Amino acid sequence: MYGLAIAHYDVIVLNPNDNFVDLKMEKEWKGLLTQNIGSSSLKMVQAENVLSLQQPLQYIPKRCSNTPEEHMTESKDVAFIVHGYGGLVFMDLLVRRKWEVMNKVYAVALIDSDHHVGHQLGSDVQLLAWIKHHCREWVTSPKPLDKPAATVLKKEFPIVSAGTEEHNLAPSSSLQSIFKYLKKALKAKTTINFSRVPVVTRSSTKRKQSA
Known part of the structure; x- marks a missing residue:
């Protein structure tokens, strides 16, 4: 710390x-x-x-404790480091609080994550584009740390080796690399205003026709 x-x-x-x-x-x-x-x-x-x-x-x-999916919250300029099931929980948060997460989270480091993009995000083009530019995963692999380690099942965003083949050792093995990634991501952060598509109403349609 x-x-x-x-x-x-x-x-x-x-x-x-x-x-x-x-x-x-x-x-x-x-x-x-x-x-x-x-x-x-x-x-x-x-x-x-x-x-x-x-x-x-x-x-x-427990008091003040919710389900894993309800437990996670965030504020401004937030970076997530998630391990194992934490990756699934983050993807659930991204789906449920889409606009808030996309506007406030600048980087996500996943470590040997249990998420499933196809099942959780579906074909949402905005979410798929967001994770491609804001997520990186460190997976257990015999390859040296930070070497590309993409798999057939996971290719939605950059995937690199955690420098170990042990799931429980992956966080400590990749932590220094992860913080370098977060520091670089924050420095290069660009503010993208993801906003909801305006709802078409009768009044707005009339104004458009009269103009």
Whole structure:
């Protein structure tokens, strides 16, 4: 994180995989907590445990945590680094919040991503053009880092080697290369105003005909 601070990055760590809490673990944690905060709180925790036991599910959603697809948000001049399933989640975000993402995200670095452009983006020409110019993927490969590694199934945007054949090692192996890519992308960033096609109304049609 020290290197990110020097480069003046604001970092938001997203963890869309951890959205639920185990009731059993939660009760054990509360039991340990009450040993330190006194008997008055013990009654409250015991009451909460009784209510929890009435729930049929073993897992409950964490506070302020949504589904993986709902968990991701962004603001201005944002770059994404996504690994594995995170790539699928980003593509879902791109489809659901198309205009906002295309106007605010300047680069996306995917690492051994599980996304599927054909299934998720379909034949949307604007989305396909956007990812071609704003996405790059680092995939597990026996080739040296950053060497072209395009596959038959993935060819919608540049794909290079992560410098390792291990999925779990791909982020650390390619991280320095990824930040060079993000820095270059931000420097070369051009603002493209993607806007919705104006809706044709009766009034606008009349004005056009009268003109």
